[in-house]
Amino acid sequence: MFRGQDLLAFDETGTSDPYVLLRVGSVQYQTDVIYHSLAPMWNDNFLFSLNSLEKDLHLTVVDEDPEFDDMMANFRISLSKIPLQKRCEFEIELENNSG
Numbered sequence: 001m002f003r004g005q006d007l008l009a010f011d012e013t014g015t016s017d018p019y020v021l022l023r024v025g026s027v028q029y030q031t032d033v034i035y036h037s038l039a040p041m042w043n044d045n046f047l048f049s050l051n052s053l054e055k056d057l058h059l060t061v062v063d064e065d066p067e068f069d070d071m072m073a074n075f076r077i078s079l080s081k082i083p084l085q086k087r088c089e090f091e092i093e094l095e096n097n098s099g
Contacts, residue, residue: 001031001046001059002089007038010063010070017064018072024048024055024079033064053080059092 001020010016015036022029027048034040048057057079061072075092082088 001042001044003039003041003043004061005039007040007061008072009038010072011036011065016072019062019064021058021060021062022046023058023060024050035064050079053078055079057082 001022004018004020007016007018013036015038017033017035018037018040019033020031020042022031029046031042031044034042055078056076059075061074063070063072077092
């Protein structure tokens with residue numbers, strides 16, 4: 001998970017505190033929270049051990065808040081569309097939830 005850009009502002013300050021949840025099956029990882037940013041740089045690598053490519057990679061962008069976190073956007077892609085054992089870079093347009 002490299003970065004986000006042009007994220008919606010979910011906080012009253014005009015920014016967000018985004019992090020990303022990455023899930024394949026029952027295995028889930030989370031990036032660090034990047035505070036006060038609409039263009040966060042995570043530069044994280046995650047390794048999923050797979051026994052089948054018939055699953056999907058689910059990405060959920062979340063805004064951290066003191067009381068409860070807001071889902072900002074989500075995306076799903078079939079693992080069969082992602083090259084194996086290689087660094088994969090692609091740009092995706094997320095379906096945004098309004099804040």
